[in-house]
Amino acid sequence: MAAFRGSFIATLRWPQLDALWALLLQNPTDDWYIYAIGEVPPESPASAQDLCRFLEEMALFLRREHDEDYCGIVYADNLEQPALIKIYDPHNLGVSCGYSDNPPLPGWVLSKLPPCDLPSTRVLPNNRRRWWRKIFG
Numbered sequence: 001m002a003a004f005r006g007s008f009i010a011t012l013r014w015p016q017l018d019a020l021w022a023l024l025l026q027n028p029t030d031d032w033y034i035y036a037i038g039e040v041p042p043e044s045p046a047s048a049q050d051l052c053r054f055l056e057e058m059a060l061f062l063r064r065e066h067d068e069d070y071c072g073i074v075y076a077d078n079l080e081q082p083a084l085i086k087i088y089d090p091h092n093l094g095v096s097c098g099y100s101d102n103p104p105l106p107g108w109v110l111s112k113l114p115p116c117d118l119p120s121t122r123v124l125p126n127n128r129r130r131w132w133r134k135i136f137g
Contacts, residue, residue, distance in 0.1 A: 008077055011072070011079070012072050013070055017062070019079070023079075030048045033109075035115040036128075038129075042115070061131065074086070083112040084111045084112070084113070085110040086108075087109070089128070105118055
C-alpha cells in the first residue's frame with residue numbers, strides 16, 4: 001500500500017502517454033498485474049499478450065472517453081522504468097491529482113507487485129464491467 005500512496009508523475013499530454021505505452025509495448029513482459037478496481041484482484045500477472053491487448057484497448061478507451069486535448073489521468077511511479085501505473089476513469093475524476101484528503105481511487109492499476117484489494121466506494125458501471133470482461137473474459 002505504501003507504493004500505491006507514493007510519488008507519481010502524470011502523463012499530462014497525450015504524447016507522454018503514447019511514450020509510456022510504447023515503452024511497455026516495445027518489450028512486453030509477463031510480470032504485470034492488471035487490476036480493475038471493483039473487481040477481484042488478480043492472483044497472477046497477466047501474460048505479455050494480455051498486457052499488449054490491455055494497453056491497446058485502454059489507449060482507445062481513454063481517447064474516446066476523455067475528449068480533451070490533454071491526458072492528465074494516467075500516473076506512473078517512473079515514466080522511464082515504471083513499476084506502478086494508476087489509470088483514472090475519465091468519468092470519476094474528482095481531484096485525482098492528490099490535493100484532496102480523499103482522492104478517488106483509480107479505475108485501473110498496472111503493477112509489478114501483486115495488488116491488494118482496494119475497496120471501491122462506487123459501483124463499477126455495467127458498461128465498464130462489460131468492457132473489462134470483453135478484454136479479460
